[in-house]
Structure formats: structure tokens, C-alpha cells
Amino acid sequence: MDFKDYYKVLGVERTASDDEVRKAYRKLARKYHPDVSKEADAELKMRDVNEANDVLRDKEKRAAYDALADRVARGGSPEGDFRPPPGWDEGFEFHRGPSSGPADHAEFSDFFSSLFGAAERRSATRQNRRARGEDHHAAIEISLEDALNGAEREITLRGIETGADGQPELKTRTLSVKIPPGMHPGQYIRLAKQGMPGHGGEPAGDLYLEVRIAPHPRYRIEGRDLYMTLPVTPSEAALGAQVEVPTPTGGTVELTVPAKARNGLKLRLKGRGLGGNPPGDLYLLLEIVLPPADSEAARQAYEQLAAASTAFNPRRHLGA
Missing domain, CATH: 2.60.260.20 (Urease metallochaperone UreE, N-terminal domain)
Incomplete structure (x- = not known):
């Protein structure tokens, strides 16, 4: 078997603090947990992450592992043929901390069990080990x-x-x-x-x-704020209007669309977002929707609007 670099597994330096080890473990646990990960080897990677965390968060195990790693670095070991030298763990008493569960080495690798399995079994026979279960x-x-x-x-x-x-x-x-x-x-x-x-x-x-x-068909989440596109007619945007707006918690609220409103104008409904202290807001992004010219009356209305707006050039900013 190969010698495992537990620092590399967690992606931390050998000088990493307990807090850095804990943060690295939580990040990888969220990534590879079998309940959420779609990677084919997620269970194997989760095992390695749990194993590395088990060693590096325990001061005694970490000290013993570091000492063994130094010996391996000095003496070398044929690839795939690592065996812990006799007596390597003398002077260390391995245990699991108050936030950890019982040592169940069946779920860990042969490398881990070869180092700490026998040591913890010896410790278990010397005392009635009491430990809170792992979170x-x-x-x-x-x-x-x-x-x-x-x-x-x-x-x-x-x-x-x-x-x-x-x-x-x-x-x-x-x-x-x-x-x-x-x-x-x-x-x-x-x-x-x-x-x-x-x-x-x-x-x-x-x-x-x-x-x-989960993604919502109507609302978009940014932090504690919610965003929704609010369709309005050209006349509502140009002249102003009172419109009914659905709220995320149910029901509706009356909103004032100001006169001369532009497409994309952002209006805020304070405190209508996600919970918190303070709660988030609901932002409404105006989208001007044109009525179809699908009737004679609608076509005449568009013709009258065009005649009344000859000075208006929507492409002026393009130099046209």
C-alpha cells in the first residue's frame, strides 16, 4: 500500500491550524457527501477526507503521523510497499475528541488501520472509552x-x-x-x-x-433579496399607474409605477424578501410589453402614436 499524504487530501499545508483543518474538511465534506455529490468516486473521496480529518484534528495522532512522515521522507519507501516500522507509535496514546464518534476502521483504508487501528484497540482495552457521537x-x-x-x-x-x-x-x-x-x-x-x-x-x-x-419560476434570489420581472404596458410606463403585484408569501400588494418609467427600472418593496435581521427586500424590474397589432383598432392606435412621436428616434444613440 502507498503512504497517504493527509495534508494533500485536505488541501492544507503542514503548518495548518486546527481551524484551517476544520474549514477544509467542511468544504470537502459538502462537496463529496454521498447525499449531494454526483461524482462517480464521491464515496471513496469522502472516505479519504474523513480519514484525513480524523488524523489531523487529533493532536496525538497528528504528532505521531508527522513523526512517521519525517521517517518515511528520510528513509524512503518503495511505491506501493509502505509498512509502518515496528514501534513507530511508542509514546502516543490515540483517542478521538469529544465531538467524535467511535473508531470504526472498517470504513477507512488499510493505511489508516495499519497505523491507528491496533493503537486505538489497545487504548480501548485500557479504559472504558466514552465519546460523544460525530456530527x-x-x-x-x-x-x-x-x-x-x-x-x-x-x-x-x-x-x-x-x-x-x-x-x-x-x-x-x-x-x-x-x-x-x-x-x-x-x-x-x-x-x-x-x-x-x-x-x-x-x-x-x-x-x-x-x-x-430550489430555483423559482418567478423570483430570483440574491442574498436575502428577491428579484422579479414586472411586465407593464407602454401606457402604464409612460403615464404612470397603480398595478397589483403578487408577493412571495401570498396575496398581492398595490404598487405605484411612476410616470415616464423606463424599461428595466428597479422598484423596491421593503422587507418583502427572505427573512433575517434585517429582512431582505423584493425588487421589481419593469419590463415594457408591447400589445400586439392584431386588430384594426390596435393598428390605428399604433399609427396615431407614430404620427404623434415623429421627433422620437430610439436609435439616436447609435448615430442613426
Whole structure:
């Protein structure tokens, strides 16, 4: 087997701080989690990312791994033929931190197990290991209406669990999720004790669901603000008008279109966007829509408009 460079797996330098390691792990976990990733080898990459995070976030494991990496760099090792030297882990006691779950090396590589599997099994026989379960992360996509008004939905997640035979297997579970009103993209919903089981009587970890909002046929999301195209007639734009506008939470509101309004003019409805403190706004982009000349009356109206607008040249800015 090959020697694994865990720093390269997470994309961090060897001098990376605990916070940098944590941020790199979260970014890659969101990218390769089997519930959201469409990459063919997402599960394998997720395993490597979990494995690297397991080592680099634990001070004892990281120190031992760094010492071993230095020995490998000095002495060299034939490619594909790495074996940890005898006694390499003397003086280190490996454990998992309070936010981690039990060591289940069936889901990790042979390289990891060759280094830390036996060491943690020895540690487990010396003490009654107690550890809170690991937190899990997943992403859910909700509708804009659910984000604004709140809802209760059932979601289905897939994850690796240890079967009765001790081997990892992909299992599916369904959870009921309460979506609070006022959510916006990037926020998390926490489901207490829905992560990995605890060890030694400690509680399970939590499940964090990253909120994503599905594209909407009418509204576009930018941060906490919503944007909508509002069609108006030429007469409404030229003379001004009161028009009814649908709102994202339901119902309508009366909006004043100012006289001499131009195509693309942006009007704001304060506080009608996504929730927050302060809440976002709803922006309406005017789009002047021409009535079709599909009747004699419509054609005569256009002819009268043309006769009254002979001084108007829409191509003047082109030098025409």
C-alpha cells in the first residue's frame, strides 16, 4: 500500500491550524457527501477526507503521523510497499475528541488501520472509552415558499453505517424536518442526536442540514433579496399607474409605477424578501410589453402614436 499524504487530501499545508483543518474538511465534506455529490468516486473521496480529518484534528495522532512522515521522507519507501516500522507509535496514546464518534476502521483504508487501528484497540482495552457521537452534515433543497413560511417535510438520506457483520454498508433513513420560517441559502438546520451514535453511554452527535433553495419560476434570489420581472404596458410606463403585484408569501400588494418609467427600472418593496435581521427586500424590474397589432383598432392606435412621436428616434444613440 502507498503512504497517504493527509495534508494533500485536505488541501492544507503542514503548518495548518486546527481551524484551517476544520474549514477544509467542511468544504470537502459538502462537496463529496454521498447525499449531494454526483461524482462517480464521491464515496471513496469522502472516505479519504474523513480519514484525513480524523488524523489531523487529533493532536496525538497528528504528532505521531508527522513523526512517521519525517521517517518515511528520510528513509524512503518503495511505491506501493509502505509498512509502518515496528514501534513507530511508542509514546502516543490515540483517542478521538469529544465531538467524535467511535473508531470504526472498517470504513477507512488499510493505511489508516495499519497505523491507528491496533493503537486505538489497545487504548480501548485500557479504559472504558466514552465519546460523544460525530456530527454529520448533509444538504437539503427546499422551495422558496417553505423558506419564507416554514414547513414540515420528510427527507431521505443515505449514509455509511456498520452492519451486523462489522462491514460498512449504505443505508437509507427518512427523517421529519421542521423548517422554520425565514430561512435563506447557506443556513443550517440542526437535528439533535441524529448524527453518529455515541460510545460508552455518551449521546449521539447532531445532524446539520445545509439549506439550499430550489430555483423559482418567478423570483430570483440574491442574498436575502428577491428579484422579479414586472411586465407593464407602454401606457402604464409612460403615464404612470397603480398595478397589483403578487408577493412571495401570498396575496398581492398595490404598487405605484411612476410616470415616464423606463424599461428595466428597479422598484423596491421593503422587507418583502427572505427573512433575517434585517429582512431582505423584493425588487421589481419593469419590463415594457408591447400589445400586439392584431386588430384594426390596435393598428390605428399604433399609427396615431407614430404620427404623434415623429421627433422620437430610439436609435439616436447609435448615430442613426
